[in-house]
Amino acid sequence: MSVEKNIVPDTIFALYARQPEGPKYRMLSAALRQGVAEARLPPGTQLPPVRDLAWRLGMTPGTVARAYTLLTDEDLLTAEVGRGTFVSGQAEQRPPLYISRPWREGPDGTEMVNLFTARLPDLGQIDLINDSFRRLAARSDRALLDYPTAAAFAPARQAVVDWLTAVPLGVVHHEDVVLSHGAQSGISLVMQAVLRGRRPVVMVEELAYPGFRRAAELLRADIVSVPMDEHGIVPSALEEIARKHEGQILCTSPELNNPTAIVTPSERRRDIAEVARRCAFDILEDDCTFLGETRAESYRALLPEQGWFVSSISKTLTPALRIGFAIAPQGKRQTLRRVAENGFFGLARPLAHLAHDLLIRDETREIVRSVRRRNAVYVRATVNALGGYDLGWHQHSPFAWLRLPQGWRSAAFCLAAEGQGVQVRPAEDFAPRTGFAPHAIRIGMNAQIALPDFEAALARLRCLLDNRPEQEMMA
Numbered sequence: 001m002s003v004e005k006n007i008v009p010d011t012i013f014a015l016y017a018r019q020p021e022g023p024k025y026r027m028l029s030a031a032l033r034q035g036v037a038e039a040r041l042p043p044g045t046q047l048p049p050v051r052d053l054a055w056r057l058g059m060t061p062g063t064v065a066r067a068y069t070l071l072t073d074e075d076l077l078t079a080e081v082g083r084g085t086f087v088s089g090q091a092e093q094r095p096p097l098y099i100s101r102p103w104r105e106g107p108d109g110t111e112m113v114n115l116f117t118a119r120l121p122d123l124g125q126i127d128l129i130n131d132s133f134r135r136l137a138a139r140s141d142r143a144l145l146d147y148p149t150a151a152a153f154a155p156a157r158q159a160v161v162d163w164l165t166a167v168p169l170g171v172v173h174h175e176d177v178v179l180s181h182g183a184q185s186g187i188s189l190v191m192q193a194v195l196r197g198r199r200p201v202v203m204v205e206e207l208a209y210p211g212f213r214r215a216a217e218l219l220r221a222d223i224v225s226v227p228m229d230e231h232g233i234v235p236s237a238l239e240e241i242a243r244k245h246e247g248q249i250l251c252t253s254p255e256l257n258n259p260t261a262i263v264t265p266s267e268r269r270r271d272i273a274e275v276a277r278r279c280a281f282d283i284l285e286d287d288c289t290f291l292g293e294t295r296a297e298s299y300r301a302l303l304p305e306q307g308w309f310v311s312s313i314s315k316t317l318t319p320a321l322r323i324g325f326a327i328a329p330q331g332k333r334q335t336l337r338r339v340a341e342n343g344f345f346g347l348a349r350p351l352a353h354l355a356h357d358l359l360i361r362d363e364t365r366e367i368v369r370s371v372r373r374r375n376a377v378y379v380r381a382t383v384n385a386l387g388g389y390d391l392g393w394h395q396h397s398p399f400a401w402l403r404l405p406q407g408w409r410s411a412a413f414c415l416a417a418e419g420q421g422v423q424v425r426p427a428e429d430f431a432p433r434t435g436f437a438p439h440a441i442r443i444g445m446n447a448q449i450a451l452p453d454f455e456a457a458l459a460r461l462r463c464l465l466d467n468r469p470e471q472e473m474m475a
Contacts (some may be wrong), residue, residue: 202247
């Protein structure tokens with residue numbers, strides 16, 4: 001069923017006018033919900049562009065964008081880059097965490113540059129993985145007819161332990177490790193192992209990897225955001241929230257916060273660990289985004305009985321294989337392994353063999369070092385182009401965090417950037433649905449494109465920053 005485009009703005013205006021007074025974005029989101037519920041905005045209806053609806057309703061584009069984002073998070077709307085925002089169908093599912101956006105033509109006929117997420121260059125991974133597949137195919141393994149077993153995966157688990165030798169994890173045995181389908185699967189496994197009760201509470205950083213929230217939602221957990229400062233989570237606020245809400249687990253990325261690139265210093269981590277001891281909650285540390293070798297002490301080392309660790313090879317080698325690993329704290333390995341076995345019996349045996357082969361090879365470590373060096377080149381280019389603005393970055397980060405100057409809102413900037421052939425990710429994607437999202441964007445280090453093309457895309461972003469729209473500055 002379709003609705004003519006010229007009818008839709010009038011329908012939304014009429015619905016909006018009948019809403020009780022309140023924050024404009026809440027009034028608009030309530031109006032859109034009502035329109036969908038009453039079938040006045042049926043599935044497939046294309047909503048007006050942000051600027052057009054903002055003009056019709058007499059509000060800023062950022063307010064409309066916030067309402068759209070709120071309903072997109074609820075699966076009521078679907079945003080399709082380059083096409084617009086639509087009312088979701090009844091069977092519509094939430095878009096994937098990692099959106100693969102093919103290169104398309106920009107407004108001037110050039111290719112759209114994807115800086116929405118980081119992309120790894122091929123520095124030998126393809127040949128290495130294909131060689132591992134060949135070695136795997138040459139095996140005569142009658143166990144391919146059997147279910148996976150814990151004993152059969154021991155070499156792969158030990159390979160993970162050896163792979164993470166440089167990470168201060170405390171005492172680790174291979175039986176503490178569970179292989180998962182990427183880090184997102186590992187996060188879900190840990191939450192299933194920890195959470196108890198009808199409405200458990202998961203605490204997350206106020207700006208955090210959205211996969212934390214999505215995993216918690218699947219388990220019907222309540223999600224509470226914890227305030228941050230320039231060093232990460234604020235310990236006093238964490239303790240207050242943990243006691244008030246009886247939080248069971250804190251999800252955090254202390255080595256490199258996604259999206260802000262904040263690194264939590266050791267002293268702050270120790271303070272947070274003390275809060276966890278006093279309030280008796282666990283900490284899940286996601287270590288997927290940091291590309292460097294040396295790290296501060298993990299929460300698993302600081303909290304041997306409460307610290308869980310999750311990582312993967314997605315940002316250092318390839319995201320295609322979906323190989324991740326979760327490491328349980330002391331005394332809880334059986335709980336984690338039982339969750340994995342009851343949920344999916346374990347990783348496919350060939351994939352476990354492949355993980356073992358890749359992680360023990362010297363060539364793999366050399367490729368990871370090459371990826372790290374190449375990423376640093378793109379980070380330097382980003383700092384050179386945008387360092388005059390409020391830029392959060394780290395040489396071993398696959399993304400940078402740009403706080404927009406006055407006059408720009410993140411949704412409007414993302415639309416303007418797409419108009420210039422560059423895709424970036426808005427801060428709203430990392431903030432809680434009902435929380436405040438700063439006017440900021442995340443820029444991914446796309447090392448699959450040539451450095452001059454990457455620099456040209458950054459120059460287009462710099463041009464937008466240098467030429468703020470008068471309409472936005474007056475809003």
